[in-house]
């Protein structure tokens with residue numbers, strides 16, 4: 001029965017490892033989500049910069065159009081004074097165009113930077129995807145190993161229960177499902193399951209090993 005308990009402990013340990021793996025794989029996928037989010041954010045930032053550049057361009061074009069109109073009107077001017085008023089207005093609009101074009105230059109640099117950031121996020125995501133894929137494969141390998149060991153332990157267990165009295169086996173199994181160990185030694189009169197002092201007559205019975213002896217406090221089987 002002690003050998004059976006060793007088998008059952010290992011089975012329990014493996015089952016626990018097996019049930020932990022999906023959560024670990026889920027965590028890996030979550031890590032990828034972070035990188036996907038980062039890429040989406042950098043792509044969004046680039047899109048906004050492009051939109052701003054288009055808006056600036058529209059503004060520049062509108063002002064150029066305005067200058068064309070002013071020049072056409074200027075041809076029909078009779079007096080020098082009026083001509084000068086038009087010249088001044090054209091100069092003002094030109095200054096505005098210069099200002100807009102300066103902003104365009106700054107924006108172009110920002111677009112370059114944003115594009116580089118997108119590239120960085122994209123290659124980082126690719127690297128992470130490869131890492132995660134590799135990790136998931138490692139976990140899948142572990143799952144396969146656990147499966148193999150569990151199958152062999154099931155075979156061993158089937159052999160170990162042969163010859164064990166049905167009542168003992170069922171008592172053992174009931175305790176084992178609730179406790180870390182179902183069978184524990186009494187050491188110096190103390191149950192090693194619950195660390196309580198076991199009454200002397202129980203220690204005596206345990207030593208005889210004639211029948212199943214249980215700890216009065218925790219119910220574990222004693223030897």
Ligand SMILES: [Zn+2]
Nearest residue numbers: 191194215218
């Ligand atoms: Zn006990």
